Structure formats: C-alpha cells, structure tokens
Amino acid sequence: MGSLKDTPSTRPKVASVELAALAQRLEELKSVLRGRPSRGCVGLWSESVNHELAGGGLGRGLVHEWLGVEDAGPSPRSMGGVSRWTPAISLFIDLVFRCCDGAGPGRVAWVGRAVWPYPAALLGPADRGRRLSEERSLFVRAPRSSERLWATEVVLRSSAASVVVADGSGLDLAATRRLQLAAEAGLSVCLLARPGVEVSELSASATRWLVSRAVSAGASRRWTVELLRCKGVQPAARARSVWVLEQDRATRAVRVAADVLDRSRETAHEGGFAQRTG
Amino acid sequence: MRVGLRSERGERGAWVGGGGEGGQGVRGRLAIILTRTVASRELVAGRCEVAFASGVREGMDLAHARSLVPARVVVHVEPYRVDRVADRLHALACWAVRFSPLVAVDPPDGLLIDVTGTERLHKGESRLVRAVVAGLNRLGFAARVCAASTFGCAWGVARYGEYGLSRIAPGREREAMEPLPVESLRVEAGTVRALGEVGITNVGHVLNVSRASLAARFGPELLSGVRRALGEEREHIEPVRPAEPSRSVLHFDGPTDHVESVEAAAARVLEELVGMLAARERGVRRLDVEVLRPRAAAVVFSVVLSRPSRNGKHLWTLVRARLERVDLGEGVEGVVMTAVRTARLRHEQSECAALGAGEQGAGEGAWGELIDTLAGRLGADNVTRACAAESHLPERAFCQRSVMEPVGRVPVRVTSADRPTVLFDQPERGEVMALTPDGPVLSLKWRGERVRVVRCLGPERIGVEWWRGGVGDGPARAGRDYFTAQTDGGRWLWLFRSVGTGEWFVHGEWG
Numbered sequence: 001m002g003s004l005k006d007t008p009s010t011r012p013k014v015a016s017v018e019l020a021a022l023a024q025r026l027e028e029l030k031s032v033l034r035g036r037p038s039r040g041c042v043g044l045w046s047e048s049v050n051h052e053l054a055g056g057g058l059g060r061g062l063v064h065e066w067l068g069v070e071d072a073g074p075s076p077r078s079m080g081g082v083s084r085w086t087p088a089i090s091l092f093i094d095l096v097f098r099c100c101d102g103a104g105p106g107r108v109a110w111v112g113r114a115v116w117p118y119p120a121a122l123l124g125p126a127d128r129g130r131r132l133s134e135e136r137s138l139f140v141r142a143p144r145s146s147e148r149l150w151a152t153e154v155v156l157r158s159s160a161a162s163v164v165v166a167d168g169s170g171l172d173l174a175a176t177r178r179l180q181l182a183a184e185a186g187l188s189v190c191l192l193a194r195p196g197v198e199v200s201e202l203s204a205s206a207t208r209w210l211v212s213r214a215v216s217a218g219a220s221r222r223w224t225v226e227l228l229r230c231k232g233v234q235p236a237a238r239a240r241s242v243w244v245l246e247q248d249r250a251t252r253a254v255r256v257a258a259d260v261l262d263r264s265r266e267t268a269h270e271g272g273f274a275q276r277t278g
Numbered sequence: 279m280r281v282g283l284r285s286e287r288g289e290r291g292a293w294v295g296g297g298g299e300g301g302q303g304v305r306g307r308l309a310i311i312l313t314r315t316v317a318s319r320e321l322v323a324g325r326c327e328v329a330f331a332s333g334v335r336e337g338m339d340l341a342h343a344r345s346l347v348p349a350r351v352v353v354h355v356e357p358y359r360v361d362r363v364a365d366r367l368h369a370l371a372c373w374a375v376r377f378s379p380l381v382a383v384d385p386p387d388g389l390l391i392d393v394t395g396t397e398r399l400h401k402g403e404s405r406l407v408r409a410v411v412a413g414l415n416r417l418g419f420a421a422r423v424c425a426a427s428t429f430g431c432a433w434g435v436a437r438y439g440e441y442g443l444s445r446i447a448p449g450r451e452r453e454a455m456e457p458l459p460v461e462s463l464r465v466e467a468g469t470v471r472a473l474g475e476v477g478i479t480n481v482g483h484v485l486n487v488s489r490a491s492l493a494a495r496f497g498p499e500l501l502s503g504v505r506r507a508l509g510e511e512r513e514h515i516e517p518v519r520p521a522e523p524s525r526s527v528l529h530f531d532g533p534t535d536h537v538e539s540v541e542a543a544a545a546r547v548l549e550e551l552v553g554m555l556a557a558r559e560r561g562v563r564r565l566d567v568e569v570l571r572p573r574a575a576a577v578v579f580s581v582v583l584s585r586p587s588r589n590g591k592h593l594w595t596l597v598r599a600r601l602e603r604v605d606l607g608e609g610v611e612g613v614v615m616t617a618v619r620t621a622r623l624r625h626e627q628s629e630c631a632a633l634g635a636g637e638q639g640a641g642e643g644a645w646g647e648l649i650d651t652l653a654g655r656l657g658a659d660n661v662t663r664a665c666a667a668e669s670h671l672p673e674r675a676f677c678q679r680s681v682m683e684p685v686g687r688v689p690v691r692v693t694s695a696d697r698p699t700v701l702f703d704q705p706e707r708g709e710v711m712a713l714t715p716d717g718p719v720l721s722l723k724w725r726g727e728r729v730r731v732v733r734c735l736g737p738e739r740i741g742v743e744w745w746r747g748g749v750g751d752g753p754a755r756a757g758r759d760y761f762t763a764q765t766d767g768g769r770w771l772w773l774f775r776s777v778g779t780g781e782w783f784v785h786g787e788w789g
Contacts, residue, residue, distance in 0.1 A: 069789065071769075089699040089789035107645060118786065119664035119676040120697035134663050139678060140652060141660040154651055160644035213768030219735060221770055221788055249696055 016237050023054070023232050042099050042189060046256040049243060053207065054232035058095070062206035063180045063190040065168065066091070069211055069223075070196040085169075087193035088211040088223065089117045090247055092165050094254040097130045099163040099189050109138040109155045112148050112167025115193050121252065130252070145170050152179060152190070159186030168192035177204040199228070206231045214244055221247045222257065309351050312358035313340050323358035327420045363387075372520040373417070377410060382515035388436075390429055390515045407443060429515070430507030431455055434462025434481070451508055456482035463503035469496055481507075524558065524617040526550040533572050533609025540569070544601055544613050545594060551615050552590045561586030561623030567597060569604055570612035577604050582658065584681055585646035586621035592647045596654045649681050658682045666690040670740060672701060672785065695738065696762070698772045698786035705783035708773065716775060719763050724784050729765040736761035739777075760785075 041057035043050055050056045058064055068087040092115065100106020110116050116139055122132045138161070142148040152166040156179065168176070171194070183190045192205060199210060208228040216222040227241040235241075246257040311334060312324035320340040328351060334343040340355065347353050363386060371381045371389055377400070380392040393406060400406035407423050414421040424436035426446035431454060435444055438458045446454045455462065458481050460473050473496065478484055484492070484504060493501045505511040528547045534540065544567070555562060563586050569577040581596045653661045662678040668690055669675050675693070708724035718734040737759035756778030763771050770788040775781070 086700060086787065086789045093699065109648075117699050118672075118697060118701045119666070120692060121699060123664065123666055123676070123692050124694065134665055137664060138649065138652075138681065139662045139664060140656065141662070142656055147656060151652055151656065155648060158644055158648045158651075160648045215732065215766065215768040216764070219733070222768065 016234075019234075042095070044098070045243075045245060045254055048240060048256065049227075052227060052233065052238050052240060053230055058099075058189055059206060060187050060189050061184050063176065063183050063192055063204070065176075065192045065194055065203060065205040065208045067194050067196045067199050067208065067210045067228075069213055085195035085197075087115050087167070089115065090121075090221065090252075091211065091223065091225075091245070091254065092191055092193070093117055093121050094247070094252075095189075095191060096132075096163050096165065100132065100136075105136065106132070106162040107136045107138070107160060108132065109140060109161045109164045110166075111140045111142065111151050111155065111164065112193075113141050113143075114167045114169070115165050149175050149178070153182040156182040156186050156188055156190055159188055161188050163189045163191065165191045165193065168194045169198065171203075173202040173204060180204045180206070205229075216246065219249050221249070307351060309334075309347050309353050311340070311343055311353060311355050313355055314358045329353075360386075368518060370417075370419075371518045373413075374410075375518075375520060377406065380515065380517040382517050384433075388433075390433075392515060392517075393425075404445060407445060411443060426454070427451060428507060428509045429513045430464065430503065431509075433464060434458050434507060438462045452485065455507055456480065456485065460484060463500065463507060465500050465503055469500055472496060473500075521558070524551055524554040524560075524562075524620070525614065526554065527612065527614045529570075529612040530610070533611045535606045535609045537606070540606065540610050540613070541598065541601065544597060544615075547613050547615050548594055548597060549590060551617060552588050552593065555588040555617060555620065555623075556625075558620075559622065559624060560617075560620040561588045562593070562617040562620050564617075564619035565593065565597070566616045566618050567600070568614040568616075569601075569610055570614065571607055572609060572611050574607060576614075579604070580618070581654070582682055583646070584649045584653070585642065586623045587643075587646065587650075588623060589643070589647070592650065596650055599654055653681060666692050669743065671743060672697065672740070698770075699789045701786040702784070705774070705785045708782050708784050710773070710775075710782040715780065716759065719761055719773065719782075722763065722765070722771075722773070722782075722784075724771075729767065729769075731763045732766050733764040734761055735763075737775075740774075 041053075041055045041059040043057045044053070053059075066088060068085050071084045071086060096106075096108050100108065119137075122137055123134065124131050140151050140155075142151050148167060149171065152164060155161055155164050166179075168179075171179075171192075176192070179190060179192070194201075196210065196212070199208075207230045210226045210228055212224050212226075214222040214224045223245045225243050225245055227238070229235075230238075244257040245254055247254045307328075309329040309332065310326040311322055311329055313320045314323035315321075322334060322336055322338045322340060322343050324336070325334045325343070329343070329347060332348065332351070333346045344353055364383075367383050367385065367387070367389070371383050374381045374389055374391060378391050378393045378396050380394075382390040382392075384390050391410075393400075393403075396406070397403055400409065403425050407425050411421055411423050422436045422439075422442045424432045424439060424444045424446065426432035426435060427448045428451060431446055431451040434455055435446060435458065438461065439454075460470050460479060460481060463481060463484070473479070473484070478487070481504075484500070489501060489504075492504070502511060506513045526547050528543050530539075530543065551562075551565075563583050565581045565583075567579055567581065571577065579600050581593070581600060583596075587593065649661060658680050661681045663681055664676050665679045667674060667677045670693065706724065708722050710719050710723075711721045712719050716737075718736070719731045721728060721730050723729075738761075739757055739759050741757045756776070758774040758776055760772060760774045763773060765771065771784055772786040772788075773782060773784045776783070
C-alpha cells in the first residue's frame with residue numbers, strides 16, 4: 001500500500017561529479033584547519049587503478065590494509081602452527097620502492113616478523129635502479145600485538161619513515177582507528193598486512209585490498225588484487241575493482257597484466273539488488 | 279709515530295719517528311694498505327710494515343702493490359680517511375700522557391712529548407725511550423724514536439736518521455743533524471726545491487752558509503728551522519688535554535621515595551648535563567644514570583643512543599622510561615648522570631633536526647630518535663638492520679645486526695639472481711616426484727599435502743663453503759640444486775635438492 005518506504009527509485013539522484021567536488025573541497029578545508037600542507041599520494045601500477053582511488057593513488061598519512069594471501073592446507077610449522085597466511089611481500093616491496101621514489105631519502109620500517117622480507121630484493125646489486133641501502137630499512141621484532149601496535153604508532157607519529165609496513169593480524173576497530181589517527185599526525189604511508197580471514201573485521205583504514213594468487217602461464221608471477229573499500233569513493237561509482245598484477249622475474253617490476261577480463265562491479269551489484277526486491 | 283720528549287734541565291728532547299700507519303702489521307700474515315682515489319685511479323696512501331717489506335711504497339698503483347705482496351699474506355685494503363687518522367692520533371696522544379703530561383700531536387703520524395724533569399721517574403732517558411717504543415709496539419704500531427735536546431733535532435733524526443731508536447747527547451745536535459737531508463729542518467717543499475737548485479742537499483751545507491744570506495734568499499722559515507734545531511730558539515708545543523667525561527650530580531638533603539621528586543631531580547640533572555655538552559659541542563652516545571640509595575647499592579642503568587644527541591626532550595623520554603622501572607626501596611638520596619661516550623656534534627645539526635621534524639624529509643635526527651625510542655622499549659636486539667654478509671649460501675647471505683652497531687663496513691656484493699621474498703627459518707622436507715632423479719619436478723608433497731607443479735625452472739647450483747673446512751652442516755653437504763616451481767594454485771616455491779643425499783627441501787617462497 002502507499003508506504004513511505006524509501007525505494008531506490010524515489011531517492012534523489014545527486015550527480016556524482018558534485019559529490020566528488022564537495023569531497024575535495026572538504027579535504028582542502030580540513031587541511032587548512034589543521035595547518036598542514038596537502039600531502040599528495042603515491043601513484044600505483046596503472047592509471048586504471050589510480051583512477052579508482054580518492055586523490056589518484058595511495059594517500060600519504062593514511063592506513064591501507066592489504067588482506068594477504070591465504071595458504072590452502074594445514075598450518076605451517078614455521079609459523080608456530082597458528083596462522084596460515086603469507087603476506088604479499090613482493091607487492092609490498094614494489095609499493096615501498098614507489099613510496100620512496102619521491103623527494104628526500106626514503107626510509108622504511110618493517111614492523112613484525114611476519115612481514116620481514118628476505119633482504120635480497122631490498123639490498124640488490126648497486127647497478128639496479130631500485131635499491132635501498134642498509135641504513136634505510138629498519139626491521140622491528142615485536143612478538144606481542146600490543147607492542148606491534150605501539151611500535152607502528154611511534155613510527156607513524158615521528159614521520160621519519162616514508163612508509164611503514166606492519167603486521168596487523170589480530171587488530172580490532174579501536175586499534176586501526178588509533179593507527180589512522182597516528183598516520184594523520186605524520187606523513188608516512190602505512191601498509192597493514194592482515195590475513196585474508198579477517199576481511200569480516202571492521203576496520204578504520206582508508207583503503208582495503210584483498211590479494212590472492214593467480215596462475216601465470218609464463219615465468220612471471222601473478223596476483224589478483226581486489227579493491228574492497230576506498231574511503232571517499234562509493235562502491236557503485238567504481239568502474240573496476242579487480243586487477244591482475246604481473247611481476248617480471250628479471251626486472252622485478254610490477255604492472256597490470258594486459259590480457260585480463262574486465263569485470264565491472266555494477267552488473268553484479270544490480271543483479272544482487274534485483275534479487276532482493278524481487 | 280713520534281713522541282717528542284724534551285727536558286728543561288739538560289735541554290733534552292726526544293722524537294719518536296713513525297714507520298707507518300698500521301695495525302697488526304708486525305706479525306707477517308696480514309698486510310694493510312690504505313688507498314686514496316686520484317682521478318679514478320687508486321693509489322697507495324699508507325702501508326704497514328709487512329707491505330713495506332714486500333716493496334709497497336706510497337704513490338704506487340694499488341694493483342701493482344697487490345702483485346708485490348706474496349700470496350700467503352692476506353691483503354686488507356681500506357680507503358685513507360684523514361679524520362680517522364687524526365682521531366686515532368689524538369687517542370694515542372691521550373695514551374702517551376702516562377710518560378709526561380705535555381704531549382702534542384704532530385700530524386700526520388707523529389707525537390711530541392716534553393719530558394722535562396721526568397728522568398728520575400723513568401730512571402734514565404734510555405729506559406724511557408725503550409719504554410715508549412715497547413708500549414707503542416704493544417699497541418701495534420711500528421715507531422721510530424729519537425731523544426734529543428731540541429724538538430727540531432729529534433724530529434729530523436727520527437724521520438731521516440739511520441737508526442730506529444736514537445739518543446742525541448746534549449750539545450751534539452749539530453753533528454747529528456749534518457748528514458740529514460734538508461727536509462729534516464721542517465721546511466716547505468718549495469724551499470727544498472730552491473735549495474736543491476743551488477746544490478744544498480743536506481743540513482751540513484745549510485749550516486755552512488751564513489745566516490744572513492739564508493734569511494735573505496730562502497725566507498725566515500728556513501732560518502728559524504735551523505735555530506730551533508740547534509737550540510738557539512725555544513720551541514713550544516700545544517699539549518693535548520684528555521677530556522674528562524661530563525658528569526652532573528645532585529644530592530638530596532635526605533632520602534625520599536616520592537616518585538615525582540626523584541623525576542624532577544633527574545630532569546634537573548639532565549638539563550645541567552645537556553648544558554655541559556652544549557658548551558663542549560658534543561653529543562652523548564651512552565649515558566649512565568646512577569640512583570643513589572642509603573644503605574644499599576646504587577642502581578645503575580645506561581641509555582645507549584644510535585646517534586650522538588643532546589636533545590634534552592629526547593634524552594628525557596629515554597631516561598624517564600627506564601627511571602620508572604627503578605625500585606625506589608627505602609628512598610633515594612641522589613642522582614648522578616655521566617656522559618660516558620660522547621661524540622662531536624656541532625650546533626647546527628641539532629637545530630636542523632628540530633626544524634625538519636614535521637616534514638617528509640625529516641632528516642637523520644628524527645630517524646635516530648625513532649630508533650632510540652623503539653630500542654629503549656623493545657630492546658636493542660629487536661630493532662635491527664639487514665646487512666649483507668660474506669657468504670653465498672642463501673641463509674647466511676644476510677644477517678640482522680642490531681641498530682646500535684655502526685654501519686660503514688666494507689661493501690659486500692649482493693647476488694643479482696632471483697631470490698624469494700620469504701625464506702623459511704629451516705628448510706622443510708618434501709617428497710618430490712620428478713621425471714629424472716635430478717630433474718624438473720612434477721609434483722611435491724609438502725606440509726602433509728600433495729600439490730601439482732605446473733612449471734619448474736632451474737636448476738641453479740649453490741656450492742658448499744669449502745673454505746670453512748670439512749663438510750658443511752645440515753643439508754649442504756655437497757652443494758644444492760635449486761629449482762623455482764609454480765604450483766597449480768599459483769604459488770611459487772623455491773626448492774632444492776641436496777646433491778649428496780638426494781633429499782628435497784623447500785627453502786622459501788615468493789609471497
């Protein structure tokens with residue numbers, strides 16, 4: 001009967017362009033109020049990815065969650081028999097190099113034993129363009145999650161490091177909110193690695209990505225990366241949210257694989273909606 | 279190294295001449311060469327006794343020098359750093375204070391000691407000279423010593439004289455210096471050249487020329503050199519003063535167990551110490567804090583910093599964190615802070631660090647403070663840096679060193695081969711089905727599960743470190759063949775087959 005229930009057809013259609021402009025203006029006002037210059041962001045692997053993110057890339061002074069790759073099968077002995085995940089360290093190394101490309105010496109802190117990379121990729125031979133010398137990388141071991149949280153917060157607040165890669169397994173909403181506040185106080189990019197099973201946890205991070213492995217035909221390595229959430233951008237407004245990344249064995253450069261199917265989210269979204277109202 | 283000793287009473291002075299910069303050169307198994315890069319060529323700037331004995335001289339090309347050293351001797355090559363040499367010489371001068379309180383540094387490789395009045399203490403000058411040489415040899419230096427009445431004479435005889443150890447009787451300076459070349463008068467190269475043009479090559483010739491014409495033709499420097507050597511002019515040296523560590527103390531009127539009072543007192547002591555450091559232009563690297571208690575032993579703890587700092591706020595954060603854990607017991611009656619290890623820290627550096635604190639390029643100061651804060655709470659062993667080690671075995675190729683240890687080692691070549699991003703702590707055993715026993719892998723049973731391998735690249739053979747003697751430990755008894763394999767789930771694993779035993783292990787993966 002004539003109910004005043006809000007159905008999608010009666011909602012006013014606000015143009016998405018106006019919303020984006022308003023959001024931008026709000027950000028500018030916020031930064032003016034805080035008295036800090038705008039921070040900029042780090043460009044990712046291709047324009048199609050950058051387009052979907054607020055600000056055109058991974059924003060500095062924000063927390064970005066990367067829900068890592070799950071192992072199928074029983075828990076490994078070397079991890080103590082508890083977790084069964086491996087963080088996407090190759091992608092992190094690529095992101096770290098991108099974050100450190102800017103002006104000034106780039107420094108990175110790796111907090112938590114689970115996200116420590118094998119240093120060959122960092123300290124590679126000097127003739128390679130991408131190389132972080134020994135004193136630019138800090139490896140922090142903190143077995144307890146409270147200590148890990150404290151250490152990540154301290155590094156973020158001091159903003160001496162351009163990028164922080166932290167093991168965020170087991171953090172709840174309050175913890176991620178603390179990290180987000182600490183990140184906003186500084187200028188570093190925070191990459192938080194979490195096991196894939198924690199996708200259902202609430203989190204205060206600015207962007208959320210889910211990484212899984214993909215089989216590759218050649219000798220290059222492939223991952224499927226899905227953008228689950230980006231603050232400031234509506235999920236419906238996104239054209240694409242799944243990409244396949246490829247890393248070349250020789251050059252270790254990561255880029256979007258050329259031959260990938262375009263899966264747009266809108267068809268899936270509308271289909272689901274139709275089911276609900278139907 | 280030269281140590282100059284001079285005695286007022288008989289005008290005795292002594293020069294100890296140096297034979298060369300070098301650490302363990304006297305044993306004959308290790309040769310040390312210091313190099314200087316001139317127009318992209320590496321030339322020898324300094325050498326030790328063993329290298330000298332093999333024929334290496336200053337100014338030689340490094341490759342030539344290496345070829346002269348016999349094969350059984352290990353050659354260690356390092357760049358020549360003037361500041362390090364100066365620091366070392368200063369430290370040596372502070373050591374030499376045990377012979378006489380007036381020790382001066384004579385760069386680049388000498389010391390001057392004034393031993394006026396110390397003959398009784400050392401029971402004679404010859405014993406003193408021998409004691410100096412013995413002490414220097416114990417430290418690893420090869421030294422030439424000369425004792426004479428004037429510094430000039432001792433300098434010349436030690437550097438250019440015949441014998442390593444010599445002693446010039448008072449009044450015999452003239453005949454001791456006559457056979458020496460003109461450089462022993464401490465004149466510039468230009469003057470030496472000018473003298474050579476006229477045919478004056480040794481000091482005897484110089485002394486035969488009249489003083490007035492010497493001054494007129496070659497300048498006052500030559501004349502003063504002659505006068506100083508012969509004792510007609512007094513020469514003074516600038517002695518070094520070994521610095522006392524900065525220390526600030528506060529005693530209470532009576533013991534107190536109020537935490538706030540103890541903290542306030544400690545803050546005041548720290549402020550005073552920072553003031554002392556600022557006056558000396560030094561930063562502290564290790565701070566010892568003693569909390570004095572009545573009728574009990576004092577509680578001592580040290581705060582170690584990765585970089586010299588005199589930032590009061592930062593030091594207070596570190597000290598306070600440790601002070602909170604101190605057991606006050608019956609009360610505290612004083613606080614003492616000593617800056618045990620300090621380093622030179624100029625004024626502008628600390629200001630820059632404070633300025634750049636909020637910006638992206640925060641600078642070394644903020645990074646150092648971050649490291650100190652993390653190490654203070656988590657322990658210095660839990661905050662590390664990855665360093666490349668001299669090994670090609672993957673598990674030994676990198677080691678984690680604590681951040682408090684200084685960087686600046688000899689650079690090590692890192693392999694450019696493809697290495698995984700995660701290396702397991704221990705290689706994990708697996709069962710492999712392959713086409714041939716040492717061939718590409720078809721399927722792998724690992725961690726209790728069988729996976730199919732869709733692609734296998736390799737092998738890469740990594741050999742054993744045969745120079746460590748005997749066989750390697752663990753699986754590396756005769757080398758390993760490494761394969762890179764992709765499973766049907768898209769996972770890339772790094773596995774190896776031990777060549778000696780034929781067992782397969784999974785060593786790492788690409789995350």
